[in-house]
Amino acid sequence: MTTMDVSAKPLKPRSLPRLALKQEGERFALVGAWLLLIVIFGVLMPESFLSWRNFSTMFGSQAVLVVLTLGIIIPLTSGDFDLSGASTLTMSAMLIGVLNAREGWPLAPTLAIALASGVIIGAVNAFFVLYFRIHSLIVTLGVGTFVNGLILWISKSQTISGVSMSLVEWVIINRLFGIPLAFFYALILAALLWYVLEYTIAGRRLLFVGRGREVSRLNGIAVDRVRAISFILSGLIAALAGVFYAGMTGSADPLSGLNLLLPAFAAAFLGATTISPGRFNAFGAVISVYFLVTGITGLTMLGADAYVQNLFYGGALVIAVALSQLVRNRQPQEFS
């Protein structure tokens, strides 16, 4: 046995406080960017932009998108895409239009049916994904398209107005601190989802399933049941978003809700870079929605052309994530 040079210096203990600061920076980078936007537009348009009415309108009118985003976060956490969310939303709103406004049904059974439609769509998604083992992207794309067809059919491609004023009141007319109630519903849902994902075993099971199906199964998690539930919840919440949509507009049209699909995914992914970076999370999604809409609203108020909105939206999405990646030394974020 030959002994070699044995002198070596002890390793330095790693310093932790800097890391923590950095992590907090990462968590709140997007919030900072949002505040910055508010400051900029506030300086440019002190009365109109900084008015409470402007903020209350922003908060109220985005509640639908927030709720939709919260819905799709659930299957995203458990590792599935739900591209049928916007179709579910539109179907739910249209059922309210058809049953309540056109056929004159009372509100309670109408809402029950609208929400049930979301559960059914979620269950159909779950059935095809889980029984046939098909990728969720293709199933939800197909089911969403099918639902779009159903919507056109039941609505005869028409906008239906005259949704019960009491729904409208409870969504957008009645206010708290001047903000339509819809905002608070969205906030409550976000808090609920946040709580479930962060502080319950059920929520973490969802995450487990999303990060490793086989491992979860080995550990006794009923993976298929968890995934099925997450599709169904996503459908239910999307249908709830549809209820708010109908309440917000007092009407239902067969198409405009579909435009919310990509914004919802953008908000979900952008939200996953903040608050709990690397995980889809409720308040991250909320902040993303309001960050993006603040920019768009400010630009519109400044009278910017429509195309500037796209430039801002696309640019902000990429730049915001790029900055938060710089903060975390460009480590890839793995969602699965």
Add this chain to the structure above:
Amino acid sequence: MTTMDVSAKPLKPRSLPRLALKQEGERFALVGAWLLLIVIFGVLMPESFLSWRNFSTMFGSQAVLVVLTLGIIIPLTSGDFDLSGASTLTMSAMLIGVLNAREGWPLAPTLAIALASGVIIGAVNAFFVLYFRIHSLIVTLGVGTFVNGLILWISKSQTISGVSMSLVEWVIINRLFGIPLAFFYALILAALLWYVLEYTIAGRRLLFVGRGREVSRLNGIAVDRVRAISFILSGLIAALAGVFYAGMTGSADPLSGLNLLLPAFAAAFLGATTISPGRFNAFGAVISVYFLVTGITGLTMLGADAYVQNLFYGGALVIAVALSQLVRNRQPQEFS
């Protein structure tokens, strides 16, 4: 055994006829479904549906979608989503509209710039994904939205008609066997892509990178370079699709091309269940596009309402995959 048997005998292929039959069934299930559709509509409408003119029309009119799908298959194979493909297509078509139709440039430099725009968009995607390590979904969604803004800007939100008739001729007017040339371009591109993915080292690398980044890196594959190239190629091919789009319509508008995004993804994923099941593949994509359009054409000819197209499209997508999953005993298909 005690010692290793080093004298290697040539391997006798074991005969597994039952398995092989099943595999062939799986490979050609979608082709079968397509033929079945043709037979059904052929029986219902012998003269109009079974006419060569009908088939040549179907073949010619879907060439743009086929090309776009072939483009996005490349990053899908290497494990990335390119949601900016439809925006790239539209940008390329709009550049042709602006430069050739509005500014009167000759065709050659116009086409060069249109294609270059695809390369640039692909490179920007690659930069943000690879330098900042951001998920491709969010980057390409953001870049796509940004490009949509640029398109609105350069087009002033207008549709521009009057694209050079020689482009129109070379895309859709001139024919071979009665089928517009665009179809053959798409077919040549599919053959090329198929060859590259199946029979070249570069194609193998793409597949490995998509299936395992770390494994690829440790096997000496320059993972980032492969991914960058695949984004750029996807951009280039999407731009080529834009050229065909401009040639097909003889005009360019800022929005309509964007509708091709979801159909392209649907075709890519549906295509991955056929020909080489479990892998995104060129001819699978081609067959998927034509399977879906055959159904839609047949239904429309029968006089079905527009919403029936949605029902068919969504339903066929899910059912076709579900059937091919039944054939393979519902084993999950892993694309990554």
Add this chain to the structure above:
Amino acid sequence: QGKAGPMEDAKAIVAAHEAMPVFTPPGEAFDAKACMAGKKVLSIPISMTIPFSVELQKGMAAAAKEVGFTYTTWDNQLKVDQWIQGVSQAISQKYDVLDVAGGLNPEVLGPQLAEARAAGLKISTTHLYDVTQEQFKGVDYTTKVDFTEAGRLLAAWAYVKTGGKPNVLIIGSSDVLPSTPFVQSIQSELKTLCPECKQKHLDVPVSEWATKIQPGVQSALLADSSINFILPIYDSMSQFVVPALRITGSEGAVKIASFNGTPFVLDMVREGHVQMDIGESLGWAGYAAVDNIMRMMCGLPSASKLNVPLLIFDERNIKTAGIPANFNDGYGDAHLEGFRKLWKLK
């Protein structure tokens, strides 16, 4: 119908829209400057990514500038939340008039418009309803468009140009509010002119024009090769009809006539891909819309319909629309003089 027979009737309808438009005052003259002094109007178009909206807004803004009141366009991209934001802006910035323009159905903003009204704003819609349609109860004044007449004209044109043997494919879009009476007008006029002629209706929602019109037209042509006329009710649809004709080898044999006078389609008329396009000068329409808004503010009765001409553009007069075409050329400028006089600007 006259006794002279369908061909003569049809020709008469066509002829009525071939003459250079003249200005007919929509009501009594009034002192616009006086009653609009200090007033603010905010207009929300359906989407500023649609050329039609952009040009209509330009016309309205130009008229407002002449009169001298504040006119704001709420730029947006077909998003409900943006429309709502616009209503809110109008309320918080104390606008006097909220205008819902060009295709945006005010019913979608029911609750918000009610709120605006409660805040003292007057609500108008511009360029949405057909003359046969009832306005939404949430709006005060509305300037209806004579889509019914445009429909009759398209039917008559197809009848005349096919020598009384039209087999027509109508492309509609039921999700756009005036489409239903518009399509019905074409259908009933065709029935009247030629009860035994075949006609077909393809209904495609706006958001699916790009993906469904072309295959829909192709299938229709292949299923019935005797179709000889296609009437896309909004001319922007033509972009997807032309390739369908090319690909089925029907270009030339099957003609297209449409409505709106969108510049690129006028260019297509000049290039021979579209046979006829009914133009409605959007500059003129902008002035007419502002006229009605001012009537609302000045306590005058509403104009019964948007005072715009429906002018036929075909190979004979297409060059007057400009090369490349635009939204305003070819109609003369009788309206400028007419409106100025009507508003007592001079």
Add this chain to the structure above:
Amino acid sequence: MTENAVLHMRNIRMRFGSHQALKGVSLSVRRGEVFGLLGQNGSGKSTLIKVLAGFYQPEQGSDVVLWGQVMPLPLNQMDIKKRGVAFVHQHLGLIASLTVVENMRVTALQTRTPWFVNWRREARRVAALFADFGLSIDPFATIASLSPVERAFVAIIRAFEDLKASDAGHGGEGILVLDEPTPFLPAEDVGRLFTLIRSIVARGASVIIVTHDIDEVRDITDRVAVLRDGELVDILDTRASERQAILDTIVGSRIEAFSKSRETASRAAAVTVRDLTTGHAAPFDFSISEGEVLGVTGLIGSGFASLPYALFGAARASGTMTLADKTIDLARLTPGKAQALGLALLPGDRLGAAGIGSLSITDNITLPVLDEHRRLYGLDRPGMVRQAGLLSELHDVRPRRPALPLAALSGGNQQKVLLAKWLQTRPRLLLLDEPTQGVDFGARQQIFTALDQAARAGTAILCASTDNEQLEQIADRILVFARGRPVVELKGAEINRRAITEACFYSESQTAEAAE
């Protein structure tokens, strides 16, 4: 029926497609015994365990009796856990991207308040639990950031917790099932694990353990069942059986341990490394001769394990490497360049770093030699399949079906494929990281033979391993690391298991003293 049995598995049959993985296995486990499960790679051990875990549905006729009660099949996973059967699965069953405390708690049997989890409190509890076992693992660290040993302990302690929380566990009973828990563990940790196991058994619980290490088997088990090709061959009383007899039962025929004739004559240096450093430690030099097998080892965390990656340009390092008259800056080396220079790396993480499970054996095995299969018209696909078939034959890969996805092979066979992949390139320097982890005894000898043949043909081999038996069998020379540097060198006749173990501990204490 065996008296005192807590578990009977009777006539267990399990098939995957056309492959019959278990052909009617019957065995019983007694209260308070350590029951070993042995067999070659692919003999069905893990499959049997997964049937017991409720992960697989066995065929009709299979029967499981737990504590005297016949269980409906497939077993309900939660139910079986509740009744006191806890598992450490072969690949540990941890989610790498989540934290330790999440992995410990989310699937735990008993969390006091599943509707409100205070993660800080849970983390404190978990930390305290680790402290009981003498471990200091940050509960908020992600699993990915832990060393393999630490991961193994997390999985084992989690199973132990489940056992305690189960119905049976309250009375100190229960069954702890460990599927190859030791390949990750260095000798002294195996010792600690066994102490733990003995204390569990002493309270009346039973343990089922799968391992390929015969010495471990003899050390810890009371009885062993031997599987071969899905059939139960025999159940042996460990104390009454000879080492060789157990080995022979596993393989089905007599098998000789590979033994090497060590080269003493010095040969030309194939590779010379200067000023190498992979982190905080001072730089060092070393070289490897042509045909030499250099083992590198040490205690966990001593820095030897990153050596193969550093030399391949796959991990951060600085220094130079000279080979074939070319001097390369290690800081700028990439795996691609390394490969072009004639280096090859076989990482330890089989499906995470070495091969792609979802692609076929052919695809995997031909990756580094695609150039050779290029024809004028493109890649010669049938030729590639033939080549893969030949290599499978040569390295005794079972089953011999090159079209199978790599993941469908057992661990040992996967390793043969991955080694064959690199050996066919006749590398100048072959870098190995734990090349026979989880590989059965017979297959190990085959791998050693293959390595020896490569060395004879001139390939220099660097093998990083904590498996001292393996190092003894194959290394010509061993460098023992401490605190990031080599501190002891063992050569020729100096090399044996004991000496290596002693050197590891000796070097660690020496460097610790030197540091003070």
